[in-house]
Amino acid sequence: MSGEEAPARQQQEPAEEKTENPPTEEPPSEEAQEGEPSPAEEPADEPAAATPDKAPVAPEEEVFSYRALFLTGYGGYDKVKLQMKKGKPSLKSAEVLVRVKACGLNFAELLGRQGLYELLPSPPVTPGMECSGVIEAIGEEVTDRKVGDRVLVLSRHGLWQEVVVVPASQTFIMPESMSFEEAAALPINYLTAYIMLFEMANVRAGQSILIHMAAGGVGIAATQLCQLLEDVTVFGTASASKHETISQGGVTHPIDYRTRDYAEEIRKISPKGLDVVLDPLGGSDTQKAFSLLKPMGTLIVFGAANCVTGQKKNLLAVAKTWYNQFTINTLRLMHANKAVCGFHLGYLGDEEELITQTMTRLLELYTQGKIKPRIDSTYHFEQVGDAMRRMHERNNIGKVILLPEPKKEEEKPESNPVPAETDKKEEEKDENKMETSTEEVKREEN
Numbered sequence: 001m002s003g004e005e006a007p008a009r010q011q012q013e014p015a016e017e018k019t020e021n022p023p024t025e026e027p028p029s030e031e032a033q034e035g036e037p038s039p040a041e042e043p044a045d046e047p048a049a050a051t052p053d054k055a056p057v058a059p060e061e062e063v064f065s066y067r068a069l070f071l072t073g074y075g076g077y078d079k080v081k082l083q084m085k086k087g088k089p090s091l092k093s094a095e096v097l098v099r100v101k102a103c104g105l106n107f108a109e110l111l112g113r114q115g116l117y118e119l120l121p122s123p124p125v126t127p128g129m130e131c132s133g134v135i136e137a138i139g140e141e142v143t144d145r146k147v148g149d150r151v152l153v154l155s156r157h158g159l160w161q162e163v164v165v166v167p168a169s170q171t172f173i174m175p176e177s178m179s180f181e182e183a184a185a186l187p188i189n190y191l192t193a194y195i196m197l198f199e200m201a202n203v204r205a206g207q208s209i210l211i212h213m214a215a216g217g218v219g220i221a222a223t224q225l226c227q228l229l230e231d232v233t234v235f236g237t238a239s240a241s242k243h244e245t246i247s248q249g250g251v252t253h254p255i256d257y258r259t260r261d262y263a264e265e266i267r268k269i270s271p272k273g274l275d276v277v278l279d280p281l282g283g284s285d286t287q288k289a290f291s292l293l294k295p296m297g298t299l300i301v302f303g304a305a306n307c308v309t310g311q312k313k314n315l316l317a318v319a320k321t322w323y324n325q326f327t328i329n330t331l332r333l334m335h336a337n338k339a340v341c342g343f344h345l346g347y348l349g350d351e352e353e354l355i356t357q358t359m360t361r362l363l364e365l366y367t368q369g370k371i372k373p374r375i376d377s378t379y380h381f382e383q384v385g386d387a388m389r390r391m392h393e394r395n396n397i398g399k400v401i402l403l404p405e406p407k408k409e410e411e412k413p414e415s416n417p418v419p420a421e422t423d424k425k426e427e428e429k430d431e432n433k434m435e436t437s438t439e440e441v442k443r444e445e446n
């Protein structure tokens with residue numbers, strides 16, 4: 001049963017024992033009834049003691065519950081499950097509590113589900129590196145945020161839940177005109193694209209650049225940011241059905257990498273090669289990227305998407321990507337007059353100043369109308385498997401968003417229709433469809 005077909009089910013009787021506070025990453029053993037009003041919405045100032053007319057009311061900290069997604073083990077879509085967490089998270093002095101409205105889905109979470117993303121702790125764990133929402137409480141030392149602020153949030157993981165507690169420094173005030181979906185779509189894709197283009201590659205007016213996965217989240221962000229400069233030639237690889245959209249977004253030469261050798265196509269148009277290549281693919285594509293550079297050109301390696309061929313981990317693809325990894329000695333590099341860089345936002349966590357400055361710049365650019373995240377589709381937490389499927393099957397143009405709020409009956413996922421170019425051979429369509437549940441998550445046996 002797919003997540004879309006299967007609203008979360010109640011599996012167990014309400015908890016009798018006291019819930020823990022703060023909640024841990026351990027999935028709770030009991031869960032609240034789906035569809036009932038959240039206990040968090042009950043008046044907080046109810047007396048806790050029994051009165052002659054009323055049953056005892058538990059303190060808010062104990063009855064507080066919220067929806068959270070858990071990665072329960074490595075594998076297919078069914079490894080991500082919807083749970084109810086109980087107990088109000090406690091707040092340290094420099095932290096804020098955010099009621100989450102929308103979350104971003106990133107390629108790293110597809111890798112994480114397959115056990116290929118080293119920055120995601122072992123399951124059970126809540127994934128989620130970016131979200132947006134409204135601040136509901138602030139720690140006593142927080143002076144630059146207030147209750148009611150609309151914020152976007154960055155973290156290494158743990159944001160795919162209805163309520164998150166994060167350091168205030170990891171939140172950024174949303175521009176007024178920005179929707180929660182846009183705010184959840186912006187941080188990872190645009191920080192990655194901006195820092196690579198303007199801090200590492202130092203791309204300049206008149207230059208040429210190759211953007212792979214040009215219709216994806218980072219690809220669209222990078223293409224938009226290139227438009228800040230005059231006369232930049234953007235080569236973008238993407239499935240053919242997406243070419244019209246990416247051309248409108250600023251890709252000068254869209255290339256269907258599925259039916260053509262993109263390196264040959266680029267050489268036809270730009271025989272001398274390129275100034276910059278952004279490589280999220282890895283393996284043999286990195287060698288191609290290096291060969292495509294002009295002297296003084298810059299290659300930035302920032303992903304290994306070639307490891308992923310479908311829902312389940314493909315050991316052959318992982319081994320092939322690893323085996324074909326590009327290596328070069330420094331003498332050859334010197335003779336080539338080229339720069340090879342690596343970029344990984346996840347390892348830039350300590351560079352708070354760089355992240356804050358770049359986010360500030362990106363939010364300015366948004367307010368000036370110079371960048372705008374493109375939302376491909378929105379899925380409720382129950383449908384996380386379908387959301388992941390959309391990316392695995394290469395159907396998205398732009399960002400896939402997850403919504404914590406429960407799906408209403410008969411509601412279809414909202415998406416910009418795209419002619420699917422699914423490589424059906426890659427996917428086992430009918431097996432392992434997402435089955436969300438609110439049942440107790442058992443630790444997976446390896």
Ligand SMILES: NC(=O)c1ccc[n+]([C@@H]2O[C@H](COP(=O)([O-])OP(=O)(O)OC[C@H]3O[C@@H](n4cnc5c(N)ncnc54)[C@H](OP(=O)(O)O)[C@@H]3O)[C@@H](O)[C@H]2O)c1
Binds near residue numbers: 108
């Ligand atoms: N280092 C960092 O800090 C960092 C940060 C963010 C993202 N990244 C990397 O950037 C890349 C893009 O990430 P994203 O989150 O923006 O995802 P995304 O681009 O939205 O990914 C999905 C799209 O990529 C294309 N694609 C190419 N190879 C694919 C594959 N093996 N499996 C599925 N789709 C594939 C497909 O479009 P077409 O059909 O048009 O090819 C698909 O629709 C990933 O490699 C990711 O790991 C790195």
